[in-house]
Each structure stands twice: as structure tokens, then as C-alpha cells.
Amino acid sequence: MSCCGGSTSCGSSKPKVVTGSSISNRKGIELSFEDEAASNVNISTSTTTTKSNSSCCSSNSNSGSSSAGGCCKSSTSAPTSASNDSCCKSSPSTKEIKINEEESNKTIISSDATEINSETNTVNTFKGCPSETPSAGSEPVCSSCPGKTACQSQSAAGNPDKRDIEIRMKVIKHKILVMSGKGGVGKSTVSSLLAYGLSCGSGKQKVSVLDVDICGPSIPKLMGVESKQIINSEYGWMPPKTPNHEIKVMSVGSLLNTPDSPVVWKGPRKEAMIRRFVKDTFWGKQDYLIIDTPPGTSDEHLSIIASLKNCNPSGAIIVTTPQDLSVSIVKKEIKLCQELHVPILGIIENLSGYVCPCCDEVTEIFKSDGGRKLAEQYNIPFLGKIPIDTNLGRCSENGKCGVCEHPTTPGVLAIQSIVENLEKILNKPQ
Amino acid sequence: MSTDAKQLVQPPPEHCPGTESETAGKSAACAGCPNQQICSTAPKGPDPDIVEIEQRMKTVKHKILVLSGKGGVGKSTFSSQLSFALAMNQDTQVGLLDIDICGPSIPKIMGLEGEQIHISGQGWDPVYVQDNLAVMSVGFLLEKEEDAVIWRGPKKNGLIKQFLKDVFWSDLDYLIVDTPPGTSDEHLSIVQYLKTSHIDGAVIVTSPQDVALIDVRKEINFCKKVGIPIIGVVENMSGFVCPKCTKESQIFLPTSGGAEQMSKDMNVPFLGKIPIDPLIARSCDEGKSYLITFPESEATKQYKLVFDKILNSVDTKQ
Numbered sequence: 153m154s155c156c157g158g159s160t161s162c163g164s165s166k167p168k169v170v171t172g173s174s175i176s177n178r179k180g181i182e183l184s185f186e187d188e189a190a191s192n193v194n195i196s197t198s199t200t201t202t203k204s205n206s207s208c209c210s211s212n213s214n215s216g217s218s219s220a221g222g223c224c225k226s227s228t229s230a231p232t233s234a235s236n237d238s239c240c241k242s243s244p245s246t247k248e249i250k251i252n253e254e255e256s257n258k259t260i261i262s263s264d265a266t267e268i269n270s271e272t273n274t275v276n277t278f279k280g281c282p283s284e285t286p287s288a289g290s291e292p293v294c295s296s297c298p299g300k301t302a303c304q305s306q307s308a309a310g311n312p313d314k315r316d317i318e319i320r321m322k323v324i325k326h327k328i329l330v331m332s333g334k335g336g337v338g339k340s341t342v343s344s345l346l347a348y349g350l351s352c353g354s355g356k357q358k359v360s361v362l363d364v365d366i367c368g369p370s371i372p373k374l375m376g377v378e379s380k381q382i383i384n385s386e387y388g389w390m391p392p393k394t395p396n397h398e399i400k401v402m403s404v405g406s407l408l409n410t411p412d413s414p415v416v417w418k419g420p421r422k423e424a425m426i427r428r429f430v431k432d433t434f435w436g437k438q439d440y441l442i443i444d445t446p447p448g449t450s451d452e453h454l455s456i457i458a459s460l461k462n463c464n465p466s467g468a469i470i471v472t473t474p475q476d477l478s479v480s481i482v483k484k485e486i487k488l489c490q491e492l493h494v495p496i497l498g499i500i501e502n503l504s505g506y507v508c509p510c511c512d513e514v515t516e517i518f519k520s521d522g523g524r525k526l527a528e529q530y531n532i533p534f535l536g537k538i539p540i541d542t543n544l545g546r547c548s549e550n551g552k553c554g555v556c557e558h559p560t561t562p563g564v565l566a567i568q569s570i571v572e573n574l575e576k577i578l579n580k581p582q
Numbered sequence: 583m584s585t586d587a588k589q590l591v592q593p594p595p596e597h598c599p600g601t602e603s604e605t606a607g608k609s610a611a612c613a614g615c616p617n618q619q620i621c622s623t624a625p626k627g628p629d630p631d632i633v634e635i636e637q638r639m640k641t642v643k644h645k646i647l648v649l650s651g652k653g654g655v656g657k658s659t660f661s662s663q664l665s666f667a668l669a670m671n672q673d674t675q676v677g678l679l680d681i682d683i684c685g686p687s688i689p690k691i692m693g694l695e696g697e698q699i700h701i702s703g704q705g706w707d708p709v710y711v712q713d714n715l716a717v718m719s720v721g722f723l724l725e726k727e728e729d730a731v732i733w734r735g736p737k738k739n740g741l742i743k744q745f746l747k748d749v750f751w752s753d754l755d756y757l758i759v760d761t762p763p764g765t766s767d768e769h770l771s772i773v774q775y776l777k778t779s780h781i782d783g784a785v786i787v788t789s790p791q792d793v794a795l796i797d798v799r800k801e802i803n804f805c806k807k808v809g810i811p812i813i814g815v816v817e818n819m820s821g822f823v824c825p826k827c828t829k830e831s832q833i834f835l836p837t838s839g840g841a842e843q844m845s846k847d848m849n850v851p852f853l854g855k856i857p858i859d860p861l862i863a864r865s866c867d868e869g870k871s872y873l874i875t876f877p878e879s880e881a882t883k884q885y886k887l888v889f890d891k892i893l894n895s896v897d898t899k900q
Contacts, residue, residue, distance in 0.1 A: 335653015446763070480690055
């Protein structure tokens with residue numbers, strides 16, 4: 153049964169071409185908006201079936217799109233667009249990119265049947281399924297799995313985007329994932345504050361942010377790039393920059409026609425989008441790439457970790473609130489990092505205490521110290537606590553840099569201390 | 583033969599019309615695809631599992647989804663308090679289904695950590711908090727609390743299908759379904775599998791912040807697209823009363839008017855606001871019912887008002 157959410161408003165609008173620019177001869181990555189193959193999408197409870205509008209986005213990638221057109225006279229040997237971006241000042245041929253709400257039944261068949269261990273009535277969670285390893289489909293445990301043939305063909309083909317991704321990521325010094333597992337603990341807020349903190353700090357680092365939360369992209373709002381668009385150029389996708397500090401931000405939020413459009417995609421489609429973000433975005437030379445993730449331990453996390461596998465990511469920062477409920481879910485994320493061999497740089501405890509603006513009384517709304525205790529339990533560095541700070545909250549809602557606007561507020565002081573601790577850990581001799 | 587069991591020899595290519603669609607194997611895009619033979623010859627038709635799910639759901643009078651789009655706004659807290667409140671009447675049979683596969687909070691909030699399910703002749707037995715309150719979650723299927731369920735979409739969908747198909751709920755007046763944040767596999771599958779079993783409606787939970795409302799608007803549009811009636815929107819974590827000076831302040835600022843304004847703009851009912859009370863978080867951590875433990879608090883009063891509105895809406899539509 154194909155379904156995506158009954159995308160009845162899957163429109164047929166074509167991408168707007170910026171007037172005055174010629175389209176590059178080089179066939180870059182294009183998101184085509186017309187899909188000849190319609191799919192039946194009907195999940196409404198009405199009895200009449202409706203065929204969805206056949207126009208929907210499907211990516212039409214051509215290979216070799218990441219190499220530069222020849223403008224970049226970089227000293228690096230690889231003649232790619234991932235070189236110093238300051239040379240690309242000539243306006244590249246551009247095309248705005250938008251996506252429409254679309255069907256998403258490009259499922260890769262894998263086991264739908266859950267393996268329940270009949271003796272213990274427990275599920276086989278991760279151990280035993282080698283789908284993310286080179287031996288996918290070939291292990292003894294794969295023999296009865298319906299996904300065996302799909303895994304075997306995928307592992308044989310290898311990852312064709314690997315080289316492109318490595319080229320892009322090679323010129324980014326530190327790639328840091330911000331993860332949690334639990335929703336609403338402040339991953340996106342912490343990602344944006346870390347980005348601002350690193351940019352404003354004494355080192356004045358070059359920072360970019362990648363938002364791989366496909367369903368709930370908060371980063372464009374928090375960083376003030378809501379109305380800005382991604383431009384498709386011959387060097388790749390040019391992400392919009394923040395008004396403060398010109399931080400590059402890539403998010404699916406910047407690709408939506410309207411901010412209220414839901415992105416109702418199944419896992420494989422999200423994976424494809426994330427891989428394109430990593431492969432096709434023109435970041436240029438950066439000191440930091442902060443990657444904001446959604447809650448959970450699922451497709452997005454597996455995809456981003458797999459995409460960065462050969463690019464030496466620095467590690468993950470885990471965000472939690474002090475509450476037991478949050479900590480119990482966050483432990484799963486720690487387990488995921490351990491299973492997939494992602495180093496954990498540290499734990500941040502967010503929403504840690506609220507200072508009443510009238511009487512300065514501190515109330516621990518979500519308990520206290522849960523993050524620190526978790527760090528001790530797993531022997532992970534504790535990077536710091538961030539209190540609930542309404543000044544910072546207001547700045548975030550307005551897409552402004554809280555670090556610049558309120559340099560002495562408790563939240564900002566906490567962020568600055570966390571940034572210092574993080575830099576110490578990253579620059580520690582191995 | 584279930585359509586899920588079709589085995590492709592290669593992952594579907596870029597322009598695939600959908601391996602389970604009517605034109606699978608027959609469209610222009612299928613020429614040259616190694617799966618073409620399989621797609622064109624595999625039987626298509628209604629999924630027999632959905633028929634089984636319909637049978638199971640015949641004994642469930644009302645099904646209510648608790649959605650948000652945004653994480654951490656209090657969906658699980660709200661679902662659990664609603665279930666506790668409904669089950670306070672001993673004659674009401676209540677079920678709580680947690681389809682958040684990656685981050686199952688319900689076992690902890692309901693005080694059922696460490697419990698396991700049993701498989702009987704009638705199916706999977708849910709775990710009972712009390713005689714008239716049954717709970718099912720992937721949390722009961724884990725060996726250890728910190729075990730992570732690192733599954734991709736299709737596998738999560740399979741488990742959700744089994745929750746609906748194989749769990750022996752028996753006769754229920756209300757089945758509350760707690761969902762994870764987002765608009766993805768879990769949401770699509772619950773809507774798809776309950777397609778013929780009639781969902782009474784969805785309660786959308788949010789916090790007052792703009793950042794939350796962006797995602798919640800998407801969720802409301804998702805519900806409208808897939809045809810789920812919206813019972814209403816609840817604004818959670820709305821206002822904090824300082825225990826020392828008793829003045830109210832807004833921790834999560836409603837910069838653009840909060841959920842009430844958003845509900846007006848999107849033409850959906852607004853059910854009410856629940857204030858922040860640190861005792862709610864403590865009750866969740868301890869696995870106790872906040873309404874029973876603190877019956878006189880302001881938040882309990884607001885919860886009850888919201889629950890009454892939900893029941894009126896659901897019972898009137900019957």
C-alpha cells in the first residue's frame with residue numbers, strides 16, 4: 153500500500169529561474185518537479201479513491217556534479233567546489249530549489265516481520281542485524297530475512313557517493329553531531345547556540361550548521377534564515393547565511409514552498425535527502441560543521457552516520473534535560489553511538505533550572521543534575537549546564553544571535569563555558 | 583499473500599512508481615528495472631493484515647491519537663494523564679498504545695518499568711496498571727531499559743502493525759495512541775492500518791513557542807491531508823507560577839500568540855492550557871498519576887477541563 157500522506161496538494165510548480173543568469177551547461181544536481189509515474193495515494197477515510205497529482209519531486213542526480221567549473225583556483229589538488237569558497241565570488245548560474253509535498257513510497261523492502269524471541273518475549277534490537285555493515289545480507293542471521301537480497305545488492309554496489317562526500321568533508325575540520333534521542337530537550341537550540349558561540353568566540357571560527365531533522369526542521373527559524381532560499385549552482389547547493397556572523401545553514405526547511413507544509417516522507421526518502429545534503433552542499437572550507445539531528449534512533453541517525461563514516465567525524469554531543477524520563481531515553485542514544493562507534497565528546501544538561509525574573513528564586517522544574525550523573529555513569533565528559541533563560545529564548549524565537557545580544561545573561565555564560573570545554577577536548581593531542 | 587512480502591532483487595530506482603502501486607512493473611519507468619517481473623506479477627489488493635486489525639479493533643469503541651509534530655511538548659505526559667483520568671471510573675475500560683518505537687516513555691510514566699508482555703492463545707497480553715487500564719509499548723519488549731531500538735522505517739511499521747493485529751485488547755471504551763514527534767513512518771502506518779477501523783480524532787499537543795508551533799502547523803496539515811478529524815489543540819507548559827512569589831511568568835514565550843492564536847488561524851478547536859508544575863515531571867519520573875496524587879492543583883483543574891472537552895467531542899460524534 154503506497155502512502156505518503158495523501159499529498160493532494162502536490163503541485164506542479166516549476167523551479168523559478170533567477171532572471172539574468174544563464175543556466176550552466178554543466179548538469180548539476182537538479183530536483184525535477186514532474187514525475188511521470190503517478191502513484192496512487194489514498195489514506196483518507198472517504199470511499200472515493202483519489203489519484204494524487206502526478207507532479208512530485210524526485211531527484212535526478214547526475215554524477216560528477218561536485219567538481220568545480222574551473223573558477224576555483226584552489227591550491228588543493230582536488231579540483232572541486234569544496235575548496236576555498238572565497239574564490240567563487242563570480243555569481244554562479246543559479247536556480248532556486250523548492251520541493252513540493254510528494255509521494256514517498258520508494259521503500260526499500262526489508263523485514264517487516266518483527267523477530268520476537270519466543271523464550272524471552274523480547275525483540276532483537278540491533279545486535280545480529282548487519283544491515284549497516286559491509287557483510288549486509290551475507291551473515292548466517294540473514295538467511296531467513298526478507299531483506300536479504302536488497303542488502304546483498306546494496307553492499308555489492310557500494311556507496312557511489314562516497315568519493316563526493318569525502319571531497320566535501322575533507323575541508324571541514326570538525327564535524328560534530330548534536331544528538332539526544334529524546335524530543336524537546338533543546339538539540340536545535342543548543343546547535344544554534346554552539347554555532348554562535350564558536351563564531352563569536354576568541355577564535356572567530358568559521359561555522360556551518362546542517363539540520364537533518366526532515367520532519368521538524370527548527371534550525372531555519374532559530375538562526376534567522378526562514379525566508380532565505382537555497383540556490384543551486386554549478387558548485388553545488390549554496391546554503392543561505394545567517395544575518396549574524398554569516399553562518400551557512402542547510403535544512404529541508406529552506407526547501408519548502410510554505411513553512412506549514414508537512415514533509416511526510418518515509419525513511420528511505422529521508423535517507424536520500426540527507427545523503428544529498430552531505431554530498432551536494434557547497435560548504436567550502438569550514439572549521440566546524442554542527443549537525444542537528446531529530447529525536448529517536450532511526451533512519452536519520454543511521455543515514456548521517458553512514459554518510460560521514462569515512463570522513464572522520466569528531467563525535468557527538470549528547471543533550472539531555474535533568475529529568476529521569478529524559479535520561480532514560482538519552483541512554484539509548486548513547487548506546488547507538490557506542491554501537492556505531494561514534495565518539496561521544498560530552499553531555500550537555502539543558503533546561504537546568506529556572507530563575508524567576510521577579511524574585512530570582514531558582515526552581516528546578518525538570519529536576520537537577522540528571523545530566524551530570526549520566527556523564528559520570530558512562531564516563532563521558534560533562535560539558536556543562538544551560539539554565540532556562542527567557543532572554544535567550546526570545547532571541548531564538550526571533551532568529552537572532554543571543555550570544556551577541558545578551559553577553560552577560562546566565563545562558564550565554566553557560567554556552568561560552570561549554571564552548572571552551574569543547575575546544576579543549578577537540579584540541580587535545582590524541 | 584501480503585504485499586509486504588514481495589522480495590525485490592534490487593532497491594527501487596529513482597523514478598519508481600511505487601512497488602505496491604497499481605502501475606508497479608507496468609509504467610514507462612519500469613522498463614529495464616530488474617524488479618519489473620516481480621512487481622508486475624505480484625498480487626495486489628487489500629492487505630489481509632488490515633482485515634485482521636479491523637477485527638481486533640471492533641471491540642474498541644473510541645480511538646484517539648495524541649500527536650504533535652514537535653518533540654518534548656508533553657505528548658506522553660498528556661496521553662498518560664488522560665488514560666489515568668479515564669480509568670478513574672472503574673467501569674471504563676482504557677487502553678494506552680505507545681507507538682514511539684525509538685523513545686518509548688510510556689512504561690516509565692505509567693510505573694511499569696521492567697514489566698514484560700505475555701503471549702497467550704488470544705495474542706499478546708498488554709500490561710495492566712489496574713484492572714481497567716492496559717498498556718502496550720516496545721519498552722516491554724526490551725531486555726534492558728537502555729537497549730536502543732535502532733530500526734529503519736519498514737521494521738518500525740512492522741511492529742506497529744503487530745501491536746494492532748496481535749495485541750489482545752479485549753473490550754475497550756477508549757484506546758489512546760501516543761505517537762513520536764514528526765510526520766513520518768509511524769504516523770503514516772498508524773493511519774494506514776487503522777484506515778478501515780475509524781479513528782475518532784487526534785489531540786494535538788504543543789508548547790506556546792513559535793518554534794513548536796511551526797512543527798504543529800505541519801502536523802495539523804498532515805491530519806487534514808490524511809483525513810483525521812482534529813479534536814483540538816492543547817497548549818502544554820503554558821505559564822509557570824513561582825512557588826516563592828506566586829507570580830506567573832512565561833518560560834516558553836508565546837511570541838506570536840501561542841496555540842490559541844494558531845488554532846484560530848487554522849480553524850481548529852482550542853481545548854485549553856496546562857501550566858508548568860515541577861510536580862508533573864516528578865510524577866512522571868516516579869510512575870504515578872499526577873491527577874490522583876495532586877487533585878487540588880491548578881494543573882489538575884486544567885487537565886480535567888481539557889479532558890471533559892475531549893470526551894464531549896468524542897462521545898457526541900459517536
